[in-house]
Amino acid sequence: MKEERSVNILMMLVGSVIVGIAYNFFLIPHEILSSGLSGIAIMFGLITPLNTGVINLLLNLPLLLIGVKKLGKQFIYYTIFSVVMISVSLYVIPIHQVSTEPILSSLFGGVLTGLGIGLIFRASGSSGGFDIIAMLLTKKKDFPLGALLSAMNGIVVAASGFIFTWDAALYTMLAIYTTGKVVDAIHTNHIKLTLTIVTAKGEAVKDNLLANVYRGVTIMPGVGAYSGEERAVLMTVITRYQLNSVKEMIHEADPNAFINVTETVEVIGSFHRG
Known part of the structure; x- marks a missing residue:
């Protein structure tokens, strides 16, 4: 369990640094926003004297405090670590324009952001922001998580167009699309598993x-x-990359538990609520 936790922390650390490089080397120099709350942090970092890393931490802080009470402990603690590391990376890594071509910067920035976030997701964490907002909303009402995230990212794209230029908004859309594709390729979060657990210690x-x-x-x-x-x-239904940590949790409560794992074709209804 400790060894797996150490691997997860290392993976989240590497992923956070990659995200910081993607933002400061490719996106920010061309006024291109990322998806999620970090995109809003980039926007405020461009139009105010504050550093993007500081803004990212400040925007996420109230959500993280709410998440500690409302969401799973391991998930939110890993998310806090990821948000802090991304914010530190944005603060420490200097802003440097690697390419003068905004389309190439959108693509490479999107790929690196997807790689970093994908690693964070594989470690059972998240980059905070809109993920936490959407999960809190779906916990209260039966909204589809994907639709909520898409709607909120649409607001980021629109803000980019109104505040900067509509070219910047299109580059932002390209970066967000590329990030999503890379995250899917690395994390395969859409692969769900159904666990059937037979145990003498059901409550534990x-x-x-x-x-x-x-x-x-x-x-x-x-x-x-x-x-x-x-x-x-x-x-219960989980994502594929939660399997190892969930098995550890089950065996921690009951070493003799019987666990049957099957791949799930489709989940109808709220995936996050019980």
Whole structure:
């Protein structure tokens, strides 16, 4: 468990530095915004004397404080670490224009941003911002997460057009699109797994999952056909890259738990709420 946590922290650190390089070397020099709340941070960093890293941390801070109470502990703690590291990277790494061509900068900036965020996602964290906003909203109301994120990113693109130029808005769209494609290629977050867990310690397993993973869990009573002993049957849906950490959580609560893992074709309804 400690070894996996160390690998996750290292992966998030590397991903955060890559995001900082993408912003300061490719996007910011051409007034190109990224997706999410960091795009708004870039915008304010360009039109005010404040550093983008400082603004990114300030914008995320209230969301992170709310997330500590509302979302899974491991997810939000990893997210806090990622947000702080991205903000530090933006503050420390100097702004330097690598290419004078904005289209190339949009593409390479988008690729590097997707690579960095993909690594953060694979480590079971997030880059904060709109991800937290969307998760908090879907926890209260049954909104589709993807549609919420797309709508909020649309606001970023529109703001880029009104505040800078519509060329900048188009470059921003290109960067956001490229970032999404690279994140999908690295993280494959769309691959969902269904876990069926048979355990004699149902409450302990349930509490461990709910405390650390932002996913719903369904519990059903069961009886062993051979032993006749009562068992709890838990069912939950997770992303593929949460599997190792979730298995550790289950075995921490019950080393003898039986776990069946199947790939899920489709999830209908809220994926994040229980």
